[in-house]
Amino acid sequence: xxxxxxxRNAKLVLPEGVLNDIDILIEDGIVTRIGRGLEAPNGVEILxxxxxxxxPGVVDEHVHMREPGLEHKDNFTNxxxxxxAGGVTTVIEMPNTLPPVxxxxxxxxxxxRLVSKAYVDFALYxxxxxxxxxxxxxxxxxxxxxxKIFLGPTTGNIPAPSDGTLYEALLKSAKFKVPLAFHAxxxxxxxxxxxxxxxxxxxxxxxxxxxxxxICEEEAIQRIALxxxxxxxxxxxxHMSAREGVEILRRARNEGVNIxxxxxxxxxxLTVEDYEKYGTLxxxxxxxxEKEHQEALWKAVLNGIITNIxxxxxxxTEEEKKKPVWxxxxxxxxxxxxxxxxxxxxxxxxxxxxxxxxxxSKNPAKLFNxxxxxxxxxxGSDGDLVVIDPTAETIIRKEDFHSKYPLSPFIGWKxxxxxxxxILRGTIIAVExxxxxxxxxxxxxxxxxxxxx
Ligand code: NCD
Ligand code: ZN
Ligand code: ZN
Numbered sequence: 001x002x003x004x005x006x007x008r009n010a011k012l013v014l015p016e017g018v019l020n021d022i023d024i025l026i027e028d029g030i031v032t033r034i035g036r037g038l039e040a041p042n043g044v045e046i047l048x049x050x051x052x053x054x055x056p057g058v059v060d061e062h063v064h065m066r067e068p069g070l071e072h073k074d075n076f077t078n079x080x081x082x083x084x085a086g087g088v089t090t091v092i093e094m095p096n097t098l099p100p101v102x103x104x105x106x107x108x109x110x111x112x113r114l115v116s117k118a119y120v121d122f123a124l125y126x127x128x129x130x131x132x133x134x135x136x137x138x139x140x141x142x143x144x145x146x147x148k149i150f151l152g153p154t155t156g157n158i159p160a161p162s163d164g165t166l167y168e169a170l171l172k173s174a175k176f177k178v179p180l181a182f183h184a185x186x187x188x189x190x191x192x193x194x195x196x197x198x199x200x201x202x203x204x205x206x207x208x209x210x211x212x213x214x215i216c217e218e219e220a221i222q223r224i225a226l227x228x229x230x231x232x233x234x235x236x237x238x239h240m241s242a243r244e245g246v247e248i249l250r251r252a253r254n255e256g257v258n259i260x261x262x263x264x265x266x267x268x269x270l271t272v273e274d275y276e277k278y279g280t281l282x283x284x285x286x287x288x289x290e291k292e293h294q295e296a297l298w299k300a301v302l303n304g305i306i307t308n309i310x311x312x313x314x315x316x317t318e319e320e321k322k323k324p325v326w327x328x329x330x331x332x333x334x335x336x337x338x339x340x341x342x343x344x345x346x347x348x349x350x351x352x353x354x355x356x357x358x359x360x361s362k363n364p365a366k367l368f369n370x371x372x373x374x375x376x377x378x379x380g381s382d383g384d385l386v387v388i389d390p391t392a393e394t395i396i397r398k399e400d401f402h403s404k405y406p407l408s409p410f411i412g413w414k415x416x417x418x419x420x421x422x423i424l425r426g427t428i429i430a431v432e433x434x435x436x437x438x439x440x441x442x443x444x445x446x447x448x449x450x451x452x453x
Contacts, residue, residue: 003029003426004044005383010054014377015358024054026383029425034379047428049387052420055357056377057089057120057384058339061364062181062238062262062310064155064331065091068113069098074315074333074404080119080441081402082313082336084430087419089120089384090374090444091313091335092364095127095148096156102132104142111143111443118441120424121384123368125181128169130161136172143445145368146178146236151220152185152212154285154330155314160187163223170233177451179234179260179367184220184245185212185286198326205275205325209287214242217286221245225252228259236260236367239312241267241286243296250305260367262308263297264334265341270294270409278409280321280328284312301359302351308367309359311338318405333403337410339386340394344415347390369451370444383426392418400433 005026012022012034023038024031040046065079076093083091093114095101101110107126114122126139128147136147149169150158161169173180194211202210221237225248228235237249240263249261270278270288282288300306314331321329342360346353357376365375372381394415398406422430429436 004041005423005426006038006040006044006046007054007385008046008048009050011052012377013053013055013353013357015354015362017354024377024385026426029383031377031379031381031383034377047421051391053353053388053390054377055386055388056361056375057386057422057424058087058360059090059092059364059370059375060088060311060313060335060338061092061308061368062094062264063091063313063335064094064096065313066315067097068110073317076114076117077439078402078404079313079335080117080122080439081435082333084119084422084424084435085400085402085433086336087339087386087422088335089422089424090122090370091120092123092125092145092368095125096158100156100158101126102129103135104138107139107142107144115441115443117439119429119435119439120441121444122441123370123444127158128161128165128180129159130165133165133168136169140176140178140446141448143443144178145370145444145446146181148181148183150183152183152187152190152216152285154183167227167231170227170231170235173233174231177234177369178446179236181236181238182220182224183239184224184237185216186219189216189219203325205279205283206272207325208283209272209289212285212287214244214289214293217242218244218248221248225249225257225259228252229255229257232258234258236262236308238262238310239264239286240297240306241289241293243293246296246300246305250300253305260308260363261300261306262310263301263306264310264312265338266334266409267297268294268301269341274409280323280325281332281407282409283325283328283330284314284332285330301355307359307363309338309342310364311335315403315405316407318407321405321407332408333401333406334408336401337396337408340396340415340417340419341410343388343417347416369446383423385423386419387421387423389418389420390416394418
């Protein structure tokens with residue numbers, strides 16, 4: 001049994017529009033009534049949120065919380081504490097842990113291990129490479145909501161599949177209606193350009209960007225789009241960083257291909273100019289690029305070509321991050337800052353407020369078959385809500401992170417808006433960044449009955 005709560009006078013912001021002075025009743029963890037002037041059932045806790053924005057809890061479809069096997073970088077407890085503090089009520093955890101999530105046994109063991117530590121709800125990805133395509137079905141039956149396929153080199157160095165395996169995986173994606181999330185960089189091209197740039201002797205942090213030029217993404221996304229079209233599979237291009245990739249995505253989506261695109265706050269808010277300030281702290285795969293790419297990404301976010309925004313939460317140790325450019329680890333923690341950064345952009349007028357629940361909640365939930373249980377506020381959905389004060393400010397501070405290594409380029413940034421409450425299935429799990437209570441997150445599995453009914 002979940003909890004009960006009545007929110008009064010919310011400014012309810014959904015992709016479909018904004019409604020003022022709305023009451024939302026959550027009973028036993030589920031939204032049971034939405035309306036004006038609702039009667040409070042006996043004994044139910046009332047929270048007056050007059051003047052505050054209420055959106056569905058964020059579904060962060062892209063986190064690497066490092067457990068099991070990479071706990072020297074961080075762990076699931078810290079990661080989900082940061083999620084709760086940052087308005088994220090569901091995370092979808094990537095499979096590049098140790099051992100990689102490449103069969104159903106490992107998936108089940110990972111779920112069992114994480115469930116006692118989860119401060120928010122979670123779902124799991126499996127990974128697909130040439131050695132385990134036969135495990136696809138079993139991982140789906142065990143509960144994987146999607147799969148990551150690494151086409152380019154990155155943390156974990158999971159090898160890229162052959163084109164045949166890629167095609168086969170997309171056929172299975174179509175059959176089961178599970179999405180494949182692609183790290184879309186061409187491995188050979190990354191290797192070629194990296195050697196080329198390295199051979200010049202460069203050691204400045206921007207060398208990382210020049211070693212992975214846009215063509216690496218363009219080629220990979222083009223191939224994925226073609227195979228997705230031919231197989232009727234479902235693809236998500238994660239962490240999109242380049243104008244050229246957006247152009248391929250635009251064409252494919254206009255043709256009706258079931259291909260979705262994700263970008264992350266760092267590509268929208270940082271450019272190569274920032275290497276001077278942040279150095280390898282902002283090293284990430286794919287790399288942060290020039291202003292023209294950032295502008296193309298913003299345009300795509302606004303016109304619906306990019307459909308999803310996740311964090312690509314990817315913590316590493318200080319030692320790993322501070323190495324010289326070629327050896328430094330790629331990625332940084334992001335689940336804590338995802339929503340605050342995007343709300344700030346909305347309150348500054350860069351993006352409509354209604355786009356926030358669309359990109360961060362509804363679309364990720366839909367793509368991963370979690371909707372409308374997750375990703376919206378409607379009768380019957382889980383009572384996962386975030387309450388935001390649009391008149392207050394947030395300064396991102398090191399102390400706000402639960403991460404072992406809070407090495408975020410956004411520390412010190414001053415933002416408009418403040419997350420006041422995070423509510424998970426009717427329970428207030430965080431107040432102004434302070435997490436309350438213990439881990440009460442649940443594992444959300446793929447369900448063949450619901451998805452194929
Ligand atoms: C991610 C990580 O560290 O796990 N790093 C990154 O630079 N994005 C891996 C990934 O998403 O490619
Ligand atoms: Zn990746
Ligand atoms: Zn990632």
